[in-house]
Amino acid sequence: MRSGSLEVFYLADNVYVVGHKSPDTDSVASAISYANLKNQLGLPEIFVPAAAGEINNETRFVLEHFNVPVPEVLTDAKGKKIILVDHNEVAQAVDNINEAELMEVVDHHKIGDIQTGSPIFFHNEPVGCAASIISAMYDQNKVVISKEIAGVMMSAILSDTVLFKSPTCTEKDKVEVAKLAKICGEDPQEYGIAMLSAKSDISSKTARDIVKGDYKHFDFAGTKAGVGQIEVMDLAALVDRREAILADMEEVRKEEGLDFVLIMLTDVMKEASDLLFVGSPAEKFEQAFEGKIENQSIYKEGVLSRKKQVVPPLEAAFK
Numbered sequence: 001m002r003s004g005s006l007e008v009f010y011l012a013d014n015v016y017v018v019g020h021k022s023p024d025t026d027s028v029a030s031a032i033s034y035a036n037l038k039n040q041l042g043l044p045e046i047f048v049p050a051a052a053g054e055i056n057n058e059t060r061f062v063l064e065h066f067n068v069p070v071p072e073v074l075t076d077a078k079g080k081k082i083i084l085v086d087h088n089e090v091a092q093a094v095d096n097i098n099e100a101e102l103m104e105v106v107d108h109h110k111i112g113d114i115q116t117g118s119p120i121f122f123h124n125e126p127v128g129c130a131a132s133i134i135s136a137m138y139d140q141n142k143v144v145i146s147k148e149i150a151g152v153m154m155s156a157i158l159s160d161t162v163l164f165k166s167p168t169c170t171e172k173d174k175v176e177v178a179k180l181a182k183i184c185g186e187d188p189q190e191y192g193i194a195m196l197s198a199k200s201d202i203s204s205k206t207a208r209d210i211v212k213g214d215y216k217h218f219d220f221a222g223t224k225a226g227v228g229q230i231e232v233m234d235l236a237a238l239v240d241r242r243e244a245i246l247a248d249m250e251e252v253r254k255e256e257g258l259d260f261v262l263i264m265l266t267d268v269m270k271e272a273s274d275l276l277f278v279g280s281p282a283e284k285f286e287q288a289f290e291g292k293i294e295n296q297s298i299y300k301e302g303v304l305s306r307k308k309q310v311v312p313p314l315e316a317a318f319k
């Protein structure tokens with residue numbers, strides 16, 4: 001029997017709002033909150049929030065705390081209508097993004113390599129979090145923010161800016177958190193530390209979970225790399241896992257055919273990162289971070305942001 005045309009009609013009208021692979025809290029929160037906003041604008045489509053993979057511990061904490069359902073997992077964009085949030089690079093997007101109908105992008109990263117056949121709404125701002133842009137869009141569209149959505153967006157901003165400590169944090173991020181805190185009724189500092197602690201709980205994580213938990217692919221002038229980050233309240237928690245993490249990084253490098261894998265072990269309280277490196281060229285890594293590799297890493301005070309403090313020096317070194 002042919003399936004009913006009604007079903008086909010509804011499928012055709014679904015627009016998936018999705019963040020990057022290895023989703024972090026911003027990718028998931030921005031998908032949820034942007035889909036929620038779009039669904040209130042009286043448009044004909046149904047906007048469905050999705051995650052491009054399993055959500056992490058921190059995001060689980062956030063969704064449970066504010067009683068928001070976990071979005072469905074979307075792994076293949078082929079033939080679907082898609083809005084990208086929190087990224088605009090093909091390598092970070094769900095599979096077959098070039099065979100999707102891309103409707104919009106809302107992001108806060110450097111402009112990547114996403115291409116479209118027709119004009120789209122492309123909203124990018126150099127702020128600390130995609131959810132800050134979306135939070136402001138609610139006001140621009142005069143849509144009231146619910147307590148749940150406010151909590152989810154505030155969590156994303158606190159996560160991406162590491163409680164405002166990251167150099168990526170802007171005035172807009174702080175303004176939006178102040179607004180959202182009033183709506184969701186949580187104190188940003190107190191709640192933020194509880195949320196980051198959930199992320200820092202690595203006791204149940206395997207080395208692979210740590211390496212791939214927040215992990216992105218980059219191409220530095222033909223040199224293929226994986227760059228990941230794990231944030232903890234105290235690096236001491238990772239000391240006895242270091243060897244296993246390095247061994248797994250080498251496994252990942254081979255499996256994915258990469259030149260190097262770099263994992264940032266970030267101490268949120270000390271505001272520093274131990275940059276673990278496997279692969280080559282080591283001299284470019286040393287050049288980028290102005291140091292000598294010791295025990296397969298370079299320790300950098302003040303480095304918290306992959307986007308602002310790790311990717312740009314690597315790009316410069318490979319130029």
Ligand SMILES: [Mn+2]
Pocket residue numbers: 026027086108128129130160
């Ligand atoms: Mn983000």
